Amino acid sequence: MTEEDYIKKWLTDTLSEAEKEEFSQTEAYSSIQRMDRELQKFKAPAYDETLEFDRLRSRLRPAGRQVRVNWVPWLAGAAAAITLLVVSYFLFLVPEYSSYTTGIAGKRTIVLPDSSLVILAAKSELRLKEDSWDNDRFVELTGEALFQVARGSDFHVYTETGTVSVLGTEFNVRDRTGFYEVICYEGKVAVKSGGVTESLTPGRFFRAVNGDITTESSEYYNYPHLLTNESAFSSVPVREVIAEFERHYDVKVIPENIDLTVRFTGRFGHDNLDLAIQTISVPLGLQYRIINDERIILTGE
Amino acid sequence: MSTEEEADLCNEKRFEQLFNTVSRDLYRFIYHKFGTDSNPADLVQEAFLKLWQNCRKVTPEKARSFLFTVANNARLNQIARDKTAMKYAESDQRNVEIETPQFQMEHDEYSLQLKEALKSLSEDQRVTFMLNRVEGKKHQEIADMLGISRKAVEKRIYTALAILREKIKGF
Numbered sequence: 001m002t003e004e005d006y007i008k009k010w011l012t013d014t015l016s017e018a019e020k021e022e023f024s025q026t027e028a029y030s031s032i033q034r035m036d037r038e039l040q041k042f043k044a045p046a047y048d049e050t051l052e053f054d055r056l057r058s059r060l061r062p063a064g065r066q067v068r069v070n071w072v073p074w075l076a077g078a079a080a081a082i083t084l085l086v087v088s089y090f091l092f093l094v095p096e097y098s099s100y101t102t103g104i105a106g107k108r109t110i111v112l113p114d115s116s117l118v119i120l121a122a123k124s125e126l127r128l129k130e131d132s133w134d135n136d137r138f139v140e141l142t143g144e145a146l147f148q149v150a151r152g153s154d155f156h157v158y159t160e161t162g163t164v165s166v167l168g169t170e171f172n173v174r175d176r177t178g179f180y181e182v183i184c185y186e187g188k189v190a191v192k193s194g195g196v197t198e199s200l201t202p203g204r205f206f207r208a209v210n211g212d213i214t215t216e217s218s219e220y221y222n223y224p225h226l227l228t229n230e231s232a233f234s235s236v237p238v239r240e241v242i243a244e245f246e247r248h249y250d251v252k253v254i255p256e257n258i259d260l261t262v263r264f265t266g267r268f269g270h271d272n273l274d275l276a277i278q279t280i281s282v283p284l285g286l287q288y289r290i291i292n293d294e295r296i297i298l299t300g301e
Numbered sequence: 302m303s304t305e306e307e308a309d310l311c312n313e314k315r316f317e318q319l320f321n322t323v324s325r326d327l328y329r330f331i332y333h334k335f336g337t338d339s340n341p342a343d344l345v346q347e348a349f350l351k352l353w354q355n356c357r358k359v360t361p362e363k364a365r366s367f368l369f370t371v372a373n374n375a376r377l378n379q380i381a382r383d384k385t386a387m388k389y390a391e392s393d394q395r396n397v398e399i400e401t402p403q404f405q406m407e408h409d410e411y412s413l414q415l416k417e418a419l420k421s422l423s424e425d426q427r428v429t430f431m432l433n434r435v436e437g438k439k440h441q442e443i444a445d446m447l448g449i450s451r452k453a454v455e456k457r458i459y460t461a462l463a464i465l466r467e468k469i470k471g472f
Contacts, residue, residue, distance in 0.1 A: 007459065
């Protein structure tokens, strides 16, 4: 038997007593023993089920109250039928929306019922109907989010400015005041906005700035910026870049002598204010002054 | 009738029971696969919440694999893949006898080397290997968790071990 055979058999506990004895004398055995001992340091930290379940319990309520039909024999049948009617009225006629929101500098990951994933950017809201999800996959979005959609039926993202429809893919939607943009990273995405329908392939984006529609591709949009905690812009009006900066750093940026329609191309990170403001101001030839925690002045020539 | 209703996962008692039997395994699975940065305890909560919302559609037999699938898909949550590296767990030094500085140093070097080697494993290799060697899970248990065959589990463990041994050869 080779050393490899010994180890394989030892791992599956299929060595005979004699073989075990022999193996325990080897160099390989003692080095594995040492490793096993050392590996214990990497044990997962302690986990308390009771504590964790208590933490979860408070979030269980809403679903727990759903359809609780008591199948008491026939006398109660009529009552049950009425209960059912009332329940289905609430289930099917009154839309039961779940809502997820983020504040300034916030970001959260949402797992949808079909295990599609959404990363919601700062100052945004996502609404969906979990009950009818199987028949109709759609979400309503205010702000920005990255979507990684599991394969399946049509998936729609509705925002005030447009509709994005896909089958299964990865894309980013931002809908901020006067600025709507859809970036496709994977698969194929259909966008409908302002009477225009466009089909996007990976690397391309759709944009409507105050009703002005363009479809282009940009190397700045070749990977999802929300995954790397950045905001990426490909020739976006400074006005929108500043607004985005404010959403991440909870400061007010006061522009002085700046043409807010000038286009900016680049990225800024979400974890270093100084670096981020430099990334914006230097390429545009602007000066900045940090007044305090709440105010930054950005000036032109 | 009532027995059937109790078997339903929408029953809170039944759900809690499931939580008590599965959550720790799920937690360890996430920890070894994605590392501490993934907030394993939170991901466990999210997975169970998802199950609760689908409690009428998921049968109790399918619940376990549902939970692991949801947690596994949450990998996007891992902002950058290289952050996956597990945080180096500080060992409890209180039980360790006093060692000579030379030995101590070698030991630390060995730990570091091992940590680097663990990072170099694929997520699947690492989670399989660690669940077995460190958390003491049986091959069949791991196979059930990951939804793969027992043979595949054995193969992964051996491969992981071979890689680790190769990487820390000098010691």
